[in-house]
Amino acid sequence: MLGTRSSFAYRAISDILMSHMQVACWSVDDWQGDVHKLAELCELFDFGVFDMDEFPDIEDAMDFGLALRAVRPGFPTVFLSSDVKRCDYSRHRRAICDATLRLPVDTASLLLGVEAALLNAPKSGR
Numbered sequence: 001m002l003g004t005r006s007s008f009a010y011r012a013i014s015d016i017l018m019s020h021m022q023v024a025c026w027s028v029d030d031w032q033g034d035v036h037k038l039a040e041l042c043e044l045f046d047f048g049v050f051d052m053d054e055f056p057d058i059e060d061a062m063d064f065g066l067a068l069r070a071v072r073p074g075f076p077t078v079f080l081s082s083d084v085k086r087c088d089y090s091r092h093r094r095a096i097c098d099a100t101l102r103l104p105v106d107t108a109s110l111l112l113g114v115e116a117a118l119l120n121a122p123k124s125g126r
Contacts, residue, residue, distance in 0.1 A: 065096025076121035090117035
């Protein structure tokens, strides 16, 4: 998950994922804006959950999504943000992610979002 390990979102999301999906969670606090470095790390994981509220503005968040998609097109991604109006499990934002969830997110929405991302992600380029 991209986000500060001490943030409430990180703690809440990692607790849900670890208890319901038995997955390992890892925070990418120090990726320093290097999407290629992050893409290499993505090789180790089945999906990514990214807190878009960690970015200074929406344009930076969108640029991140486009850049990650360009270097890892098949990597399933879930974007979290308090700025979106509602959760979107469709392929509507496919250019940048595979599911978008509104923060704060509840357990059912998070699990549905991860499932949607795994189903929605492009099948090539993983």
